[in-house]
Amino acid sequence: MPQYKIAIIGAGPAGYFTAQALQNSQDEQRTFAIDMFERLPTMWGLVRSGVAPDHPKIKTVAKVFEKVASEPNFRLFGNVEIGTDIDIEELCARYDAVVMCTGSSVGKKLGIPGEDLPGSLSAAEFVPWYNGHPDYAQLDVPLDGTTAVVIGAGNVAMDCARILAIDPTELDPTDTAPQALAELHKSKIRKVYIAGRRGPEHAAFTAPELRDLPKLEHTDVLITKEEVEAAHARAEAAGEIEKHLASNLEAWRLIAEHPRSGHERQMEFHFLAAPKEFKGNGKVEEVVFGINTIKDGKVIDTGETYSIKADLVISAIGYQAAPINGIHFHHGVIENEAGRVLGTNIYTVGWAKRGPSGVIGTNKSDASDVVKLLIEDLRDEARPDFDITPFIPAGVQIVDQAAWSRINAAEVAAGEALGKPRLKEVSIEKLLHLGQ
Ligand SMILES: Cc1cc2nc3c(=O)[nH]c(=O)nc-3n(C[C@H](O)[C@H](O)[C@H](O)COP(=O)(O)OP(=O)(O)OC[C@H]3O[C@@H](n4cnc5c(N)ncnc54)[C@H](O)[C@@H]3O)c2cc1C
Numbered sequence: 001m002p003q004y005k006i007a008i009i010g011a012g013p014a015g016y017f018t019a020q021a022l023q024n025s026q027d028e029q030r031t032f033a034i035d036m037f038e039r040l041p042t043m044w045g046l047v048r049s050g051v052a053p054d055h056p057k058i059k060t061v062a063k064v065f066e067k068v069a070s071e072p073n074f075r076l077f078g079n080v081e082i083g084t085d086i087d088i089e090e091l092c093a094r095y096d097a098v099v100m101c102t103g104s105s106v107g108k109k110l111g112i113p114g115e116d117l118p119g120s121l122s123a124a125e126f127v128p129w130y131n132g133h134p135d136y137a138q139l140d141v142p143l144d145g146t147t148a149v150v151i152g153a154g155n156v157a158m159d160c161a162r163i164l165a166i167d168p169t170e171l172d173p174t175d176t177a178p179q180a181l182a183e184l185h186k187s188k189i190r191k192v193y194i195a196g197r198r199g200p201e202h203a204a205f206t207a208p209e210l211r212d213l214p215k216l217e218h219t220d221v222l223i224t225k226e227e228v229e230a231a232h233a234r235a236e237a238a239g240e241i242e243k244h245l246a247s248n249l250e251a252w253r254l255i256a257e258h259p260r261s262g263h264e265r266q267m268e269f270h271f272l273a274a275p276k277e278f279k280g281n282g283k284v285e286e287v288v289f290g291i292n293t294i295k296d297g298k299v300i301d302t303g304e305t306y307s308i309k310a311d312l313v314i315s316a317i318g319y320q321a322a323p324i325n326g327i328h329f330h331h332g333v334i335e336n337e338a339g340r341v342l343g344t345n346i347y348t349v350g351w352a353k354r355g356p357s358g359v360i361g362t363n364k365s366d367a368s369d370v371v372k373l374l375i376e377d378l379r380d381e382a383r384p385d386f387d388i389t390p391f392i393p394a395g396v397q398i399v400d401q402a403a404w405s406r407i408n409a410a411e412v413a414a415g416e417a418l419g420k421p422r423l424k425e426v427s428i429e430k431l432l433h434l435g436q
Helices: 013-024 056-069 088-094 123-130 155-165 178-186 207-215 225-237 243-257 362-377 401-416 428-435
Strands: 003-009 031-038 074-078 097-100 120-122 147-151 191-195 219-222 265-270 273-279 286-295 298-309 312-315 346-348
Touching: 003 013, 003 088, 013 031, 013 056, 013 362, 056 074, 074 401, 088 097, 097 362, 120 123, 123 155, 123 178, 123 312, 147 155, 147 298, 155 191, 155 207, 155 265, 155 312, 207 243, 225 243, 273 298, 346 362, 401 428
Parallel strands: 003 031, 003 097, 031 074, 097 346, 120 312, 147 191, 147 312, 191 265, 219 265
Antiparallel strands: 273 286, 286 298
16 A cells, blocks of 8 residues: 655644645555644744734644644654755655645735835734744834824734734733733833725624624724714625625624723724825834725725824735745745646645635635645555655754654743743744754
8 A cells, every 4th residue: 555755835724734634534545654844943833923812712723733743644844944945846856745835924015105114014024023933023013102003904904903902911811922022011002093995894804803802901992883884884785795794794883882991092993094105204104095985886096085193004915925946926826726736746725825815724624625636646656765854954953743842842831830821932043942
């Protein structure tokens, strides 16, 4: 019976769900030997560096990932970057299949004047900063002004706005990166605007996230009843109200009707607001918005503008994949057909394949669909057995599953003493030391 060797690149949800789908597809006809490669010494992708620290339940999916990793046919090669430490061609020549699960980590640009001023950040920088991604530990996040603007109408924008707007004591019992938490404690930001170019009826926020907003203990969340009613009327007239939108509109109504507590901290939604320009002398000081209107279901620029004085702007308008040597990208994702990279033994799953959409579970069904195709394509004979370790440059300290377990346990133990689920280490050097 052939044992096929599969390389999975990226230890995020797509990577682990691919490994799980392969494990579940073993039978009397075939087995799999899985090698997973991850560029960081820490695992779990955006479950560690994306999901908001005040949403700890979502991160319990990591238990599933660790179960997958504990199977005897699974080997981990952490701290190994594919395309840099090992060429893709090298993997394709030796493994029966290579599955790219490398995600989508570069923030999309608005393409407006002033976007590169200091004080203008992407969610793709701000989120990994507060979540302890080593690449962003040194990011300069100016928190000495009173006002921030978050641009975007999806859950990532909501996470950014919430982290800026809540009282940092609410983050003390979480795994927020220690250096970011210290900065957030000193933050003078009290007003956070969150701006979307269309109406509330078209925002991509999901209902559970909206329903959590009135529960914030130290922050008033503002949207006017008139705005919610207008959105309802437009959606009704356009015949757009289905189950999800009805639930969102109801959540908006609850936010609008929630009594204000007079908190100093506020999060205020602005809709039909299209950013035109960031102005400032050497740093962001003002955001200019064009006012949109909706006519016959279409968003139209009225030509009118207004400005908000702000000291920090975060754009959360989507992600695209980071380049990887030897891989072709198209419109921000790996060029693929239903997960197959045509003409190769490369496959792709997750955000690298589909772009930045869907929840963690979406990657599970995606992985299972692509693994079916991968199995269809397998040759009768597996490739000869081999060990990839000698192909990894000598200077690279591999974080194998045992080393990752030590890092994980050390962080959890350090957090326990402080009443946190874990205390994240953000230095690569120190992480590697913890793994020894
Ligand atoms: C801010 C934010 C909050 C979110 N919150 C939620 C939530 O609350 N609930 C929910 O269900 N979903 C949430 N999501 C969505 C969820 O995180 C994604 O669906 C999921 O992480 C995508 O999985 P992935 O494996 O495709 O990518 P990722 O999770 O990004 O994993 C990709 C992995 O590949 C590694 N990698 C990249 N390049 C290389 C390389 N060349 N060599 C080796 N390794 C490499 C990366 O380091 C990373 O570990 C959130 C997303 C974001 C951005």
